[in-house]
Amino acid sequence: MRTTMLRERQKKRLYLLAAAVAVIVWYYYFYGYPWSGPDARSDNLNVIDPLEDDVEGLTFTKRQFFLNTKPFRILSGAMHYFRVPSEYWQDRMMKMKACGLNTLETYVSWNLHEPVPGKFNFTGMLNLRKYLELAHSEGLYVILRPGPYICSEWDFGGMPSWLLADQKMKVRSNYQGYQEAITRFFGYLLPQVTDLQFKRGGPIIAVQVENEFGSFSTEVNHLMFIKGLLRLHGIKELLVTSDGSEGLVRAPFYQDALPTVNFKDTEQGRTGFEVIKQENPDFPLMVMEFWTGWFDHWGQPHNTDDLSVYAERVATILDSGASINFYMFHGGTNFGFMAGANEFSHYKADVTSYDYDAPLTEAGDITEKYMKTRELILEKIYKPLGILQLPVVPANVPRVEYAKLRMAEMMTWKDLTSHIMKTGHSERPMPMEMYKFDSGLGQSYGYIIYRKQIGSGNWLELPGKVRDRAQVLLNTWSVTTFDSDSKKLEVQMHASQPNNLLEIVVENLGRVNFINHKAPDPDILNKQRKGLDGDVKIDGKFVTDWNALALDFDQEFLYKISRASEWKSFIPQKNSPTLYRAQMVIAGTPADTFLNMKDWKKGIVIVNGMNLGRYWEIGPQRTLYIPAPFLKSGMNEFLIFEEHASGEYLYFQKEPQLG
Known part of the structure; x- marks a missing residue:
């Protein structure tokens, strides 16, 4: 009898153990292993955060935004983490706050984050999570625009080029190969930021679905696909779209995401706002991209704005009651080979600088446009609320003019190409x-x-x-x-x-x-x-x-040629691509500087392994920005790949020369 009872007890224990194992397996399958990386943290998308029941995110009614039930007006600035050294993120954010902004807007660069299918990089300048957390600590809300297509004068609109290995590829569509690639990328990206949503105590108040889609296509099902991925991976904040007035009409997505408009000219803005007004009496008005300046193409004039015209446009938007995102507030730099291009009547490549004639320069300096923007926001937004002053404007980051640097060594085209492994x-x-x-x-x-x-x-x-x-x-x-x-x-x-x-x-x-x-x-x-x-x-x-x-001058190749034995004493070359090298010793702490490539024709500059981007004698850009974090105390290596005919010296200066 006792033996039978023991057997029954053992069976029950086995059943309980099996049930427990099943529950654990089921839990890990759906909620992820908390120790197995960013895709499977314990705050997985299926876990209900207690804050979500108590916090109401960004909502709207009768043309008014509300944040956690309180009236709210979005005063935002665009800055892309991948265009700015991470050491300078905080400086630029503090300058946003001092201008009266309450929100930061950023794209996400798919091509940098997934340079090889299935291999991801979120380190250094690509540490998106650190960027968003820093914005939160600085008191800024965030509008996240994860793409997967972002435009942004960025190579291929931020899409990775390996998509094109598929000869049948149809980007920005529901083509299966494209869908599968997005699904993989969003599956890695989004779980890293879901807990940074406002409803969960973070800074993200809105997330954009694709970008200017109606200007490109009427395949609204693709927007539904993107929305489905966002919701699947736990994005619960307000979804938005942005486009010109025609695009908003061509691909209406009003039932699923709040429409916002992009423009520069006041009349374009009125047209876009009318489209939104006619669609729904509750929709608040927002300029997702108020273009503060414009970008440049090689061989074309440098674009700048008349300050009085700019001020009039900003004043008109603020007087209308609309929310605004200044695109760009700080443009930064298209480091490396990341500058994009346009091709309508003919092909035009974008320059390295993304200064954009924005309120903050490429190097983060305060401009007249910044001070005028600050003045207008204070007068029209804050003073009516009884707030009579804004935070003190931070000082500009210091710059120096280093002594000119003579080339010391060269590597011939034959020797350079002998090291190519691909x-x-x-x-x-x-x-x-x-x-x-x-x-x-x-x-x-x-x-x-x-x-x-x-x-x-x-x-x-x-x-x-x-x-x-x-x-x-x-x-x-x-x-x-x-x-x-x-x-x-x-x-x-x-x-x-x-x-x-x-x-x-x-x-x-x-x-x-x-x-x-x-x-x-x-x-x-x-x-x-x-x-x-x-x-x-x-x-x-x-x-x-x-x-x-x-x-392609990737890191492995740069490491190899830096240590190669084929370097020879410098002799200026003409009519043959050549790699040149010089070393500069910096005593003490490095500072920002601009490199003037006068006397050189066309090529790229690499400093301590960092590709600064292209230079080209046709302009308009004449200088390359070198942020202090790319330099170091002691020995610094400069590599110049010149395609045609070399100069002899590198010249440094404090101010940019953009045309």
Whole structure:
């Protein structure tokens, strides 16, 4: 009898243990392992935060926003963490507060966060969570615009170039390959920020669904897909869209997200506001992007605004009762190869600086536009509430003019390219995204080299359209250069020797970041593959069997060439791409400075492993911004990749020269 009872007890214990295990497995399956990283924290999207029952987020009625049931007006400034050194985030936020702003708006750069499919980077300047937490500590609310498409004069509108390895890719649509990529990215991104929503005690008060979608497409189902992912991963704050007036009408999403309008001109604003007013009497008016200035293209004039016209536009918006986001409040810099481009009548690449003629300069300086903005906000918003002064404006970050620096060493084109590890092969040249280099992936940024050993030959003919600039080298010396506007891609090479090395070096100057439905080719985003695509001919005969080399100056490559043995004493070079090096010793604490590339033609500058971006003699930009955090006390390494003809010195100055 006792044995039977013991067996029954053992069975019950086993049943209870099995049930407990089942519950634990079920819990971890749905709620995630708290020790297994940011995708599975204990504050997973399914966990109800006690704050959510007590806190009401951003709502609206009768044209009025409310935050936790109290009337609220959004006074926001755009600043993108990925364009500003993390050491300067707080300085810029404090200047926002001193201008009277209560909110910070930021995009999220998918291409930087997921440079390789399934491999993510949220460190350093990409530490989005740290950025949002800092905004919270500085007393700023946040409007989060996670894309996945952001435009923003950023390469490919923030979408990763590896999407284009799929020849059937249809970005910004419900194409399955695109949906799968977004699902993976949002599945990693959103769980990192859900607990930073206002309803859970954080700063995020609103989240945008895609960006200016109606200007591009009428496929509203894609917006529904994006919304579904946001809600699935725990985004519970107010959803918004932003667009011009026509876009708001072409892709109405009013039942699912609050419409906001983007504009610069006052009349454009009135038109956009009328669209919103007619749709719903409760919708509050908001300018999601009031364009405080404009961006620049290489070879075009520098854009600036008349201060009085700017002030009149701001005053009109504030007098209307609308909420406002100043885009940009602080633009920052398109470091590296991240500048985007436009292509309507022809291709135009964006410059490195994203100064934007914004209230804060590229280096974070206070401007007349900043002081006028501050004055208007104080007079029209705060004084009627009895608030007579704003916080003291922080001082500008100090800058220095370092002594000019002479080049010390050089590495020839032949030696430089000998260190390239990412190589591929094809019968005819293909776009950089289509190769399977040593990593198994295509190339995203920089220069692609098409290399072929040839016999004697005279006339070289390239295929189709160059994307975006091709330099033809014969035995390492430059023969000619073609760009995206070149109509006739032919050149006389004079290859008289029996054995010659032909190299066609094509630079990706930036993928198009914006297109609308009225463009000559509305499908141009899906055609942003860079390099050459098609048959090359010499004297009318097809040339096959090409080697391709990816010169993208990634961190592994920079580490390798910095320690290479092929460096020679500096001699100025002409008509052959060359890498130059100089070292500068800084005594004490480094300070911000601007690098003037006068006497140089075209290329990139890398300081201590950080790619500052492009310089180009055609302007308008003449200087590159070097933030102090990119420098260090002691020895600093400067690498200059010059495509054509070198200068001898690097010149430093305190003030920018943007055109």
